[in-house]
Amino acid sequence: MVKMKSEYVIMQKSHELEPDASVSGKILDAVSTYYDIPIDKIKAKDRVRDHVWCRQVFCYLCLKYTKLTLAEVGGKINRTHSNAIYSRRTVEDLMSTDQKKKKEVFVIELKLI
Numbered sequence: 001m002v003k004m005k006s007e008y009v010i011m012q013k014s015h016e017l018e019p020d021a022s023v024s025g026k027i028l029d030a031v032s033t034y035y036d037i038p039i040d041k042i043k044a045k046d047r048v049r050d051h052v053w054c055r056q057v058f059c060y061l062c063l064k065y066t067k068l069t070l071a072e073v074g075g076k077i078n079r080t081h082s083n084a085i086y087s088r089r090t091v092e093d094l095m096s097t098d099q100k101k102k103k104e105v106f107v108i109e110l111k112l113i
Helices: 005-016 020-035 049-065 070-076 081-097 099-111
Strands: none
Touching (some): 020 049, 049 070, 049 099, 070 081
């Protein structure tokens, strides 16, 4: 898989941002805004498919662009480290097979610049 040029820019910019805690907040805001789902729903314990996908995208982006541990990322959305691992794997798998999901994640990444 070839990395897109703008992905490189995002990676550079993300390291120029504030500490990881505020970056994770910006990621959560970006995911919430893009999918039009309130942050409290993303952090809720429910299993609504749309909310679960938002959580998974959040974990994927946090693990990609911050130095937070798995437990810290999971804790941001009231989950465990194992949820963060599963989320990262799920998003990566879906992005490799579903171009729509890949585009969604990419658009959210662009909002983080």
